[in-house]
Amino acid sequence: MTHHQVNDVKLYVNGTFVSAGNSESFENKNPFTNEITNEVAKGDHTDIDDAVKAADQAFQHGPWGKMKIKERMSYIERIADLIDADVEGIAHLESLDSGLPIQQTRKMIARAAENFRFYSRMVQTRMHGEAYMADADFMNYAVYKPLGAVGLITPWNAPFMLTTWKVAPALATGNTVVLKPAELSPLSANRLAEIVDEAELPEGVFNVVHGYGETAGEALVRHDKVKAISFTGETVTGKTIIKNAADSLKKTSMELGGKSPLIVFDDADMDRALDAAVWGIFSFNGERCTANSRVFLHRNIKDDFIERLKERVGKIKVGDPMDAGTELGPLIDEGHFEKVTSYIETAKKEGCVVVQGEIPNSLKKGNFVPPTLLLDASNDMRVSQDEVFGPVLSVMDFETEEEAIQLANDTKYGLAGYVWTNDVKRAHRVAQAVDAGMLWINAQNVRDLRIPFGGMKASGIGREGGHYAILEFYTEPKAIHVSLADHPIPQFGK
Numbered sequence: 001m002t003h004h005q006v007n008d009v010k011l012y013v014n015g016t017f018v019s020a021g022n023s024e025s026f027e028n029k030n031p032f033t034n035e036i037t038n039e040v041a042k043g044d045h046t047d048i049d050d051a052v053k054a055a056d057q058a059f060q061h062g063p064w065g066k067m068k069i070k071e072r073m074s075y076i077e078r079i080a081d082l083i084d085a086d087v088e089g090i091a092h093l094e095s096l097d098s099g100l101p102i103q104q105t106r107k108m109i110a111r112a113a114e115n116f117r118f119y120s121r122m123v124q125t126r127m128h129g130e131a132y133m134a135d136a137d138f139m140n141y142a143v144y145k146p147l148g149a150v151g152l153i154t155p156w157n158a159p160f161m162l163t164t165w166k167v168a169p170a171l172a173t174g175n176t177v178v179l180k181p182a183e184l185s186p187l188s189a190n191r192l193a194e195i196v197d198e199a200e201l202p203e204g205v206f207n208v209v210h211g212y213g214e215t216a217g218e219a220l221v222r223h224d225k226v227k228a229i230s231f232t233g234e235t236v237t238g239k240t241i242i243k244n245a246a247d248s249l250k251k252t253s254m255e256l257g258g259k260s261p262l263i264v265f266d267d268a269d270m271d272r273a274l275d276a277a278v279w280g281i282f283s284f285n286g287e288r289c290t291a292n293s294r295v296f297l298h299r300n301i302k303d304d305f306i307e308r309l310k311e312r313v314g315k316i317k318v319g320d321p322m323d324a325g326t327e328l329g330p331l332i333d334e335g336h337f338e339k340v341t342s343y344i345e346t347a348k349k350e351g352c353v354v355v356q357g358e359i360p361n362s363l364k365k366g367n368f369v370p371p372t373l374l375l376d377a378s379n380d381m382r383v384s385q386d387e388v389f390g391p392v393l394s395v396m397d398f399e400t401e402e403e404a405i406q407l408a409n410d411t412k413y414g415l416a417g418y419v420w421t422n423d424v425k426r427a428h429r430v431a432q433a434v435d436a437g438m439l440w441i442n443a444q445n446v447r448d449l450r451i452p453f454g455g456m457k458a459s460g461i462g463r464e465g466g467h468y469a470i471l472e473f474y475t476e477p478k479a480i481h482v483s484l485a486d487h488p489i490p491q492f493g494k
């Protein structure tokens, strides 16, 4: 089977697909047509409580944490195999649900399978502790233990990829999971529940509660038995989650928004810089956390580069996300369409010259925003400071390296950055100086799963990826101190 029939979506709690306790549901729409695709069970605090209790029970008393590591990893690898066997089907669901072009979701789904394989390898090779001899009479060691039931809260912009990026390390390290997917894109999370069910993971190890952030999401964050929350989403939501997690002293990991700069010096390889700048802002429909939404061009190359940007923007293929040739699809929903469109209006009022690509006439009913250049932008404009999260690029210029760094850093965010130059010293100087969690030199966003992923400033706290996820977030070190001899003990009251 290549395509799945889309049915109404239920919650997955304790190994069973169930309706919400209150029997309520919400409508899920197709961003390409804005027509209703299906109904989704609308979980609330009672469903969260059921799911958390199941996850906690599975952690405390189930076989998941006690089985041999090889056996647990065989489940993790089975999930990867099942994803691999269904890349086309999941990509189809993802594109239908999110409006992301199928040419891009296919790659993301294949990457999602790799997330499970990668963390199976990591847990088997890198989840080691440390041991110290303290003189001859003590040996002290630390080992890493899973936390228990953990809560994962994910956004709609690359749902399956971002979800599996959390689920894989959480499960591989021996935790149990309650996932609260984004309400605007529930289909691939439901497919993941089906896959976990097919892989026959023990009951309660993986649970999915669909529902709204303010109800289901908040209940998960506040639940006493949830040991940690890993969140990806907007900065404002992240702040609320940290506050709500404080009462139960939970660990939190925050992957938040961005307004990432791409700096092009006049000695750069212009063809490659252009390819990267265009792909970085217009792939994923511009709904990419690490998008280079601000481009800074050296004054010597500015005019030429802008001409070439205009030419590209005019040729980007806007269309049905299901067409293999489509490069830019519709935004996730009407609300987001309104938001992005109003930012473009604001840009005009702020003095930008707006240059846009074409939307074919046949596509007027979906949430299509054409690829958009904001020329004559300045870095203090709202459109250069706020995360627009659409196919909208602020284009600015600079004269000196210092000015480029100062402009790049004049933002509350610090997720990613891109620098284009053939001067090796300058490349590293600028990469060091830009305040961002991740910098690429002469490259677009190419991921290495072993390297820390995440941002600084308003873009987040903590890192995902590599051993960071397994040793710094989903586990806790336990220190064991062993006396090897009759070391002295103070004798109070003797």
Ligand code: NAD
Pocket: 153, 154, 155, 156, 157, 162, 180, 181, 182, 183, 211, 212, 213, 214, 216, 217, 218, 221, 232, 233, 234, 235, 237, 238, 240, 241, 254, 255, 256, 257, 258, 288, 289, 290, 387, 389, 415, 454, 455, 459, 460
């Ligand atoms: P969002 O913050 O609106 O929602 C994300 C998730 O949080 C959803 O599941 C939502 O239901 C839930 N939520 C909302 N309010 C909540 C609350 N009070 N308590 C608990 N959960 C709550 O984000 P979005 O619009 O879905 O996603 C887009 C944002 O995500 C952008 O800002 C983007 O930059 C960011 N993002 C960041 C990264 C990263 O790695 N840094 C990656 C992808 C997306």
